[in-house]
Amino acid sequence: MKRSIPGPMFLILATCAALLLIGAAKVGDTAPNFTATASNGKIVHLSDYSGKYVVLEWHNKGCPYVGKQYNSGNMQRLQKQWTARGVVWLTIISSAPGKQGYVTAGEENAYLAKMQAAPTAALLDPTGEIGHLYDAKTSPHMIVINAQGTVIYNGAIDDKPTTDLGDVPGATNYVSLALEQSLAGKQVATPATRPYGCSVKYSDSSH
Amino acid sequence: MRRCDTASVFPARFTIAFALLLCAPAAPAIAAPIPHGTLELFAENSWVTPGHDFSLGLHFQLEKGWHIYWINPGDSGEPPRVTWQLPNGLTAAPIQWPVPRRLGTSSIVDFGYQDAVMLLVPMHADASLATKTPAQIAGEVKLLVCRELCVPGKAQLSLTLPVNPEAPVPEARTRDLFAATRKSLPRPAPARWSFRVDDTKDSFELIASGGSHIASAAFFPLAESQIDNSAPQKVVPRAAGFRLTLRKSDQLLKPIQHLNGVLVLSADRAYVIDAPVGEHAAAGASASGVGSH
Secondary structure: OOOOOOHHHHHHHHHHHHHHOOOOOOOOOEOOOOEEEEOOOOEEEHHHHOOOOEEEEEOOOOOHHHHHHHHOOHHHHHHHHHHOOOOEEEEEEOOOOOOOOOOOHHHHHHHHHHHOOOOOEEEEOOOOHHHHHOOOOEEOOEEEEOOOOEEEEEEOOEOOOOOOHHHOOOOOEHHHHHHHHHHOOOOOOOOEOOOOOEEOOOOOOOO | OHHHHHHHHHHHHHHHHHHHHHHOOOOOOOOEEEOOEEEEEEEOEOOEOOOOOEEEEEEEEEOOOOEEEEEEEEOOOOOOEEEEEOOOOEEEOOOEOOOOEEEEOOOOEEEEEEOEEEEEEEEEEOOOOOOOOOEEEEEEEEEEEEOOOEEEEEEEEEEEEOEOOOOOOEOHHHHHHHHHHHHOOOEEOOOOOEEEEEEOOOEEEEEEEOOOOOOOOEEEEOOOOOEOOOOOOEEEEEOOEEEEEEEEOOOOOOOOOEEEEEEEEEOOEEEEEEEEEEOOOOOOOOOOHHHOO
């Protein structure tokens, strides 16, 4: 219930966090709430998922590190595997208009269908507000939030920081490890790593 | 400030070296294409002498605005990686990396090289290396080249060098390029300098003692996820040295014992340092390891 912050208060907090670039998504911190429009047209608040595990996946379809995960089918497999277990999976696109990876809702829906991707929702963040709130650096930067709303993992998708599809099968997936360990009531052994990939293509004017 | 210094000094050196290269007749090495540039493998000497170490150079030339990455790429990207195929008796040591530049925006900062750079590869030639056949050197390089976008690439490099018992002779064609590259490598700090780090809640305070009137400094961490790459690095001059505030990375959850990296004071003063970290580090604790010897 920690995430049920009143709307106006949330806006002020979120704005401050974004402006100050404080480590809002540091492991152990309460995940900051946000509101976004999904590619399916729905309005999504992080607080809607209070009581559930949530995975945030920063996405840019033109980035070769993202391509490695989607062309190998790995990201879609993870989305299906974890949403089947009640985990909420939010794909977030923080590319600004005109930048690599920027998509309209229609383009994103076509991409999701073509790739057979299965996130709970794909969130459009063209202003970079959510990206900056979480200080997302790369695609794919991954964050895992537990049922209490606490960040339990912040970093890379796995331990192979390359664009080679061949590196996917042998990789240790940090997101799955964090979810498995936390759901089993254990401490997350590797709660933070360098989030490798392409830089998030934020608007030039925001920060 | 630092960005301008490096931009004005290093490319100038390289430009001269390139001009010399272009004038050289019958270049034996062929530049391999990489995304938005070329990559060439050079040997420092005209032949390999058994028992004498030498260097190879991986010479990257990139289209305007494109970059490759340092050993610690910073917030995004990845450094070039080489897999060597070498004859028995030849071994390659880890790459020696020239001083990088800060690249990126105010919220995402990478460490790398624009325009052109040569990475040095120290080679060991055994005294037992056979002199009858030339040494066939081959390497596969995997790399990422980025500007606004990133393009992964791969290049197959090869070089055939005679093996000759005579004393090694520098290859005239690339002598200036190797000399310029050596100047662009960070050096051990002079013995009069010492470094230590105070660990505060949100930052590392790098305390440098030794020089005077130091008004600008930039630190490039060798390890990932220790400092916040995009945070401004605040320099406060001290009577004999300076204090540099380095904000901690959000990804850093455990204390560290050492802060290793490259400290750039000006275009021609870049030092490899290994500074001990302590909550109340003893005054006068000296730099240790690679930085001071």
